[in-house]
Amino acid sequence: MSAVLHAHPESGPALGITDTGKNRRVLSEAGMRGRWWRFALILAITVIVLVPIMVTVVLAFTPGVNSTATGLTFENLANVFNGTLAATWLQNSLVTTLSTVVVSVAVAAPAGYVLSRGRSKAVSGYSLLLFVMQSLPIITSVVPLFILFAGMGLVDNLLGITIIYVGSTMTVATWMMAAYFDSIPISLEEASWIDGCSVFGSFTKVVLRNSLPGILSTAIFAFLLAWNDYLVAIVFLRSNEIFTLPMGVQSFFQQNATDWTSVMALAVVMMLPPIIVFATLNKYFSVGGIGGSLAGR
């Protein structure tokens, strides 16, 4: 701890130059040594933390028990896609997740605008309601929804789980959109009102047009929630060809001896989209959704 804090004076704003310019040689010998000690420490921590993820990737490309292949192989991936419904599961996951993202943003953006601009008691009451709803265990609504959806043919149905995903992402998504809209100055809208624009017009033409980062963070949040969900899937999905990827991965464990290399191959397929989204949209990746929006409001 003390090593960490000792470092503060040297990590002041002026130090931004140190890496690029050679004009700053004030860093003491001890300071440099400290840097490399911290580097070693964080490297060790990172390696330990990432062991489960590295294990997943390595096993996915290691030849299976009955395989003749040596070294690293794509055999497991091929086996999983040929021998199981992996392609269908992947497609199901993509369809439900992308629908959730689109609908969730489409519902949350207008509602977030009202939360951001509205001043009435009703609006702040609704804001409180959203906060309370997001904190409730989804298991409470899952059972009644199961009964309701059973009557409507929405159990074991991708539309059914998509509706639930939209419902459960919507609360936080609305908060996130509202937090972003808060940062857009009202003066921009006022200018458009003077030009005869309606409130709805200024919302779509002025506010939404300037909200791409907010929309992207909300979309990432909805994506991760829908893609990673397990509880709704295990309750609502029954047949193999309707499974999403989480159910597909878990279906390997119902057999007697787990075929680890195949599970890991499918696990790699499943973790790839979130990692790609995260890697490409890193700067829009806000702090776990509601965390950022709460901190921002």
Add this chain to the structure above:
Amino acid sequence: MSSTTAPSGLSRARRGLAPGGSGAAPGRKSKLSAQTTRTFFWLLLPSVVLLVLIHGYPLIHAAVQATHDGDLLQTGNFVGGENFANVLSSPAFWKAAQFTLWFTIVGVFGSWLVGLGLALLLRTKIPAGNTFKVLLLLPWVVPIVVSSTAWNWLVATPDSLIPSIFRGLGLGTPLFLADPTLASITVMVFKVWVSFPFMMMMISAALASVDTTVYEAASMDGASPWQQFTQITLPLIARSTYISWILMTIFCVNDFPTIYLLTGGGPVSATTSLVVLAYRTVFQDFATGPGVAIAFLMTMTLVVISVILYRQIRKSSVE
């Protein structure tokens, strides 16, 4: 204190600039408001409909189910508070409540301490610091279904990698998922592993808005590193810390996959949390009434807690 952080700056902008807010011109406000109210209504409508369908209706239906003795197909007869009485007098419920409490305490403070340590470490000059920052977020990004599979492979059986390493070091063969105490600890460590990146992000974001010259001034005045930490750093991250504790508490209490996918609630029922117990009661024992009653008790507790906390957050952001 809050004036140094960007977020409160935003909310200040919002308070001053929102239409119909105290800052808006009173004359234009009344002209706009009728049209505005109508537009607001239509903009909010889809959200309200979904909220009623996915949250409101089920909550009411859950209240009905919790007071009946039915199953998943029929509501059954009205039994009043019998389900609640049965649940509250069953040892399984209190055992699950106790596990949930420990799981939450360890989950919240464990991930906070790890996240805080890493955020402070990553804040200093470290070669390739940003790369580490991104890599360390992976446990939060990777789906629980995937990471629980990996953890299972690492610890589940006596011949798994980690027990083998323990054996190799002459430390015996720990049964990480078969021994009740050890399984509880393993699940909590797994939860901390999944959650610390969230804490790290929250704290890093709070630290990023701090002017580092404060520290220079403090060390010139002879403040020790520990004093700097307790007198400067902790107060500056207090609000973020508070919010992250609240959220992590909610995440932990409501957590299902982290526990269920690693241990299934076992061995016996050592790692059965309230959510897992409710799930098992409804979908494995087919006792809808008691299962929903468990979920309902949790719900009521969380409603009370979250309303109180919401007020507190709102109050602290106005300061």
